[in-house]
Amino acid sequence: MTAYDAVLFDSDGVLVEPPPVETQTNATRAAFRAVGVEDPDRQHVDAIVGGVTTETLQEICSAYDLEPATFWAARERHDEDSQLVEFRNGTRTQYDDVAALSGLPMEVNCGVVSNNHHSTIEFVLEHFELGPFFDTYYGREMTIESLQLKKPNTHYLDRALDDLSVSAESALYIGDSESDILAAERAGLESVFVRRPHCHEVELGVEPTYEVEDLYGVRQLAHR
Template sequence: MTSYDAVLFDNDGILVEPPPVDTQTEATRTAFGEVGVDEPDPEHVAAVVDGVPVDRLNEICAAYDLERERFWAAREYYDEQSQLTEFRDGTRRSYSDTGVVDDLEVPCGVVSNNHHSTLEFVLEYFDLEESFDTYYGREKTIESLELKKPNTHYLERALTDLEVDSALYVGDSESDVVAAQRAGLESVFVRRSHCQDVDLEVTPTYEVEDLHGVKRLVQG
């Protein structure tokens, strides 16, 4: 019998394969070109791909005298389009164990740092809509960068939607574990192939190899 009121899942790297760095890099370079910067500094491109904080984004835009809202709108557009293309052409797929979610006898949700609209597409495209009671990605705004995990903002919104006091958060990154800790939740780090050798500086409550391991934890 489960000891959790709900289970929350990350999306990229948990439900679907994570976006390739090369794809994100090319999308970011295209965004720079859209606003007139044909040869951006590779360090600036990498910073944007890695999840740029607002202060660093301001510095990057100032270096090219860019209007940051215009650049960020281009970046979000091309980043999302590159993801949708790879889902549609089969470059990125859902994991074969996502059906486990339907076996859990508690409410489930998704909390992702990806765009909310991209997450919405993923759930519909891979027929996962009925598996989850709520889901949150971030808005395509500069302000949303401050609300990404390890900020607990979207986790707390999901918990409020589900009207639960305790939940398990399932992720594949250090920021997922930190966000769970800050929200007072237990965490599961899933060591899929892309994060098999990651050294965490924080300790998750549990580590498993796949979502079948999550099912065993939840169902006791």
């Protein structure tokens, strides 16, 4: 008997290595240059990289007299391109313990729910041949509006559960950030915090249901 009907995974920091801050910073600067801003304020660049809100994005664009939709389209394009380059050249890759997915119970449905672009998640699943493990997947659309739907908003978790026809009470969400754990809590799922090297010392403001060191620990939970 399995413990859950569905197990949902974050992508960056759980299935694959997270994007380096330097890569995201360079992509953001390239986006500014693409719309005619050669030397953006470092605080503005950092705000974009750090998880910008729609309100802050509007303020930043106003500072340069930019149309937000035009700048954001450039940012999303350069951000995704920078990620795909690193996946293709091997400087960013999947974690070795992703092999644990093959040991999950056959009757458990799996999905991916990420704050990254939907098209980037689609690339990751194809590039690393992970598609067969997952019954559904969601990233966000490349729109300003999608920023309001990022975790800890439960929007994409709810959609994944609907796709799998399972209740939140019978599902588990695997993440590497406080927003992941908070989103799971708000959606009614039990949660697992994976203490990867990049988040090993993080102090969470919300309590996950479980903590594990790697995805083999998740497999054990699924088999309880």
